[in-house]
Amino acid sequence: MQLHLSPSMRSITISSSNGFFDFMKVKIAARHISSRTLFHAVLILACLLPFVFIVTALVTLEGVNKCSSFDCLGRRLGPKLLGRGEDSGRLVNELYKTLNQVRSVEVPNDLKLPENFTQLVNEMKDNKYDANEFAVILKGMMERSEKEIRESKFAELMNKHFAASSVPKGIHCLSLRLTDEYSSNAHARRQLPSPELLPVLSDNSYYHFILSTDNILAASVVVTSAVQSSLKPDKIVFHVITDKKTYAGMHSWFALNPNSPAIIEVKGVHQFDWLTRDNVPVLEAVENHYGVRNYYHGNHVAGANLSDTTPRSFASKLQARSPKYISLLNHIRIYLPELFPNLDKVVFLDDDIVIQRDLSPLWEIDLGGKVNGAVETCKGDDTWVMSKRFRTYFNFSHPLISNNLDPDECAWAYGMNIFDLRAWRKTNIRETYHTWLKENLKSNLTLWRLGTLPPALIAFRNHVQPIDPSWHMLGLGYQNNTSVENVKKAAVIHYNGQSKPWLEIGFEHLRPFWSKYVNYSNDFVKSCHILE
Numbered sequence: 053m054q055l056h057l058s059p060s061m062r063s064i065t066i067s068s069s070n071g072f073f074d075f076m077k078v079k080i081a082a083r084h085i086s087s088r089t090l091f092h093a094v095l096i097l098a099c100l101l102p103f104v105f106i107v108t109a110l111v112t113l114e115g116v117n118k119c120s121s122f123d124c125l126g127r128r129l130g131p132k133l134l135g136r137g138e139d140s141g142r143l144v145n146e147l148y149k150t151l152n153q154v155r156s157v158e159v160p161n162d163l164k165l166p167e168n169f170t171q172l173v174n175e176m177k178d179n180k181y182d183a184n185e186f187a188v189i190l191k192g193m194m195e196r197s198e199k200e201i202r203e204s205k206f207a208e209l210m211n212k213h214f215a216a217s218s219v220p221k222g223i224h225c226l227s228l229r230l231t232d233e234y235s236s237n238a239h240a241r242r243q244l245p246s247p248e249l250l251p252v253l254s255d256n257s258y259y260h261f262i263l264s265t266d267n268i269l270a271a272s273v274v275v276t277s278a279v280q281s282s283l284k285p286d287k288i289v290f291h292v293i294t295d296k297k298t299y300a301g302m303h304s305w306f307a308l309n310p311n312s313p314a315i316i317e318v319k320g321v322h323q324f325d326w327l328t329r330d331n332v333p334v335l336e337a338v339e340n341h342y343g344v345r346n347y348y349h350g351n352h353v354a355g356a357n358l359s360d361t362t363p364r365s366f367a368s369k370l371q372a373r374s375p376k377y378i379s380l381l382n383h384i385r386i387y388l389p390e391l392f393p394n395l396d397k398v399v400f401l402d403d404d405i406v407i408q409r410d411l412s413p414l415w416e417i418d419l420g421g422k423v424n425g426a427v428e429t430c431k432g433d434d435t436w437v438m439s440k441r442f443r444t445y446f447n448f449s450h451p452l453i454s455n456n457l458d459p460d461e462c463a464w465a466y467g468m469n470i471f472d473l474r475a476w477r478k479t480n481i482r483e484t485y486h487t488w489l490k491e492n493l494k495s496n497l498t499l500w501r502l503g504t505l506p507p508a509l510i511a512f513r514n515h516v517q518p519i520d521p522s523w524h525m526l527g528l529g530y531q532n533n534t535s536v537e538n539v540k541k542a543a544v545i546h547y548n549g550q551s552k553p554w555l556e557i558g559f560e561h562l563r564p565f566w567s568k569y570v571n572y573s574n575d576f577v578k579s580c581h582i583l584e
């Protein structure tokens with residue numbers, strides 16, 4: 053049996069090898085539909101297919117596990133929709149027979165499934181599907197949608213967990229004990245770096261890394277991995293920026309664990325004279341905007357519309373509601389040229405990364421006058437992680453966005469960027485960033501939702517030099533199916549996403565790449581029972 057919709061969607065052809073339904077056509081637009089059989093065929097195609105997905109979704113959401121989707125489908129649809137006429141009975145029987153046959157059939161892994169029902173119908177216009185083939189595709193689509201719904205429920209659970217324990221006990225403990233140590237132990241308070249090394253902090257013959265975080269454990273992993281992977285560790289300078297409450301603890305850690313021969317400086321945001329309200333007006337506005345507060349701290353699931361979103365985008369919306377996206381520590385990268393007025397080129401790192409290779413060649417890359425050397429995220433083996441274009445981040449229904457941006461423009465990643473600060477100082481990147489942040493506030497946060505990257509995508513337009521993707525591998529915090537072989541080869545791996553390696557919800561098989569840089573023989577780490 054074969055099913056075929058005409059490109060105009062006005063007629064449907066059903067043909068069968070046994071001759072009974074041989075090449076029957078119905079014009080849907082025609083006034084009278086002569087045959088009950090064909091009427092039912094149209095009904096099946098018009099109603100049953102979308103229904104399949106709805107039923108599947110409902111069954112999965114309601115947690116009715118007792119019947120498989122195929123069974124339920126038959127049970128719910130059978131008597132009601134399909135009439136009693138003899139001809140229709142045969143057609144229905146044949147359809148059911150086919151559906152039954154594929155129940156035990158494995159959907160081939162390499163089968164290309166339509167993205168959605170619309171696409172399936174479109175493909176039916178172009179091809180004649182063998183009924184069997186058609187049923188396998190249906191089955192594959194159902195299985196995929198069931199899987200995605202499960203994954204989305206999982207993501208929701210993860211998010212609740214993450215929200216409930218945003219600072220794991222062990223990491224909180226580490227911060228408290230190191231803060232104590234700062235007041236009780238003179239060695240923990242010693243100047244960083246020692247006075248004779250101060251000139252190095254603005255010496256451009258060194259490799260300057262900047263890391264901004266309030267997570268001491270994560271900072272220690274970034275610095276340790278950078279130093280151990282480096283061929284010239286004595287040429288590394290780390291500028292660790294943290295907030296006021298973490299400053300003492302962060303300082304103690306690096307005073308007691310110096311990672312020599314690298315040179316480390318710890319600064320609190322309160323120690324940068326430049327970071328005043330006059331220079332950074334928008335940030336305070338962002339933090340105080342009631343909508344932002346409500347958005348980030350409100351009920352995460354209420355108001356979410358599951359029918360107009362895919363599980364994946366739902367999961368990423370949940371992820372966007374993390375307070376980290378309004379933190380000054382996260383926005384601070386846009387002020388690097390002013391905060392480090394003497395430096396020419398720096399690498400800015402996120403705290404959820406691990407460095408596995410010597411990064412000094414980054415400083416040799418010719419940025420061609422561009423400001424930001426970054427990995428592009430719209431092409432790559434992993435078609436989920438590497439599928440980010442402007443449309444991923446912006447609301448193109450908004451005229452301000454659709455008039456100014458191209459939805460197909462490739463996005464790039466924060467997390468490991470080489471910035472040419474000299475080139476940057478000749479641009480108005482910061483002003484553009486501020487302007488768009490303000491626009492988004494004015495528009496009640498309808499231009500974009502995910503914190504710091506979208507305004508940067510706009511501000512750095514025409515200032516980005518793509519670098520080789522092997523420098524920076526993304527997705528380890530949300531793509532469970534990350535290729536471990538690729539992880540081993542990447543220079544920097546990035547646990548962006550919720551499943552941070554220091555959280556219980558981190559992916560177990562990806563955690564060792566991070567935890568091997570945790571010093572478990574350190575007394576503070578031991579006494580705080582980190583990741584035990």
Ligand SMILES: *[C@@H]1O[C@H](CO)[C@@H](O)[C@H](O)[C@H]1NC(C)=O
Pocket residue numbers: 167168169170171
């Ligand atoms: C269905 O998928 C196609 C191809 O991916 C896409 O162009 C289209 O917008 C999708 N339609 C809906 C309703 O999601």
Ligand SMILES: *[C@@H]1O[C@H](CO)[C@@H](O)[C@H](O)[C@H]1NC(C)=O
Pocket residue numbers: 357358359360
């Ligand atoms: C959810 O979205 C669908 C499709 O956009 C819409 O028809 C429906 O009314 C929305 N539901 C709510 C509760 O907003």
Ligand SMILES: *[C@@H]1O[C@H](CO)[C@@H](O)[C@H](O)[C@H]1NC(C)=O
Pocket residue numbers: 343496
């Ligand atoms: C902004 O959004 C909030 C709810 O999210 C709404 O109450 C308020 O009226 C909106 N303001 C404007 C100017 O649209």
Ligand SMILES: *[C@@H]1O[C@H](CO)[C@@H](O)[C@H](O)[C@H]1NC(C)=O
Pocket residue numbers: 447448449450451497498499
């Ligand atoms: C996108 O912009 C349109 C037009 O301003 C607005 O109606 C809609 O609510 C926005 N969508 C989101 C998710 O903010």
Ligand SMILES: *[C@@H]1O[C@H](CO)[C@@H](O)[C@H](O)[C@H]1NC(C)=O
Pocket residue numbers: 532533559561
């Ligand atoms: C992630 O993948 C690993 C192995 O590939 C598997 O053991 C684990 O159950 C998966 N976890 C989730 C949450 O899918």
Ligand SMILES: *[C@@H]1O[C@H](CO)[C@@H](O)[C@H](O)[C@H]1NC(C)=O
Pocket residue numbers: 533534535
């Ligand atoms: C996991 O990734 C591999 C390649 O990295 C791919 O071949 C495979 O289909 C993926 N599996 C799932 C369940 O997404």
Ligand SMILES: *[C@@H]1O[C@H](CO)[C@@H](O)[C@H](O)[C@H]1NC(C)=O
Pocket residue numbers: 309571572573574575
């Ligand atoms: C781990 O911590 C201990 C105690 O603080 C220290 O002696 C040792 O050098 C550290 N190891 C590394 C690799 O940093």
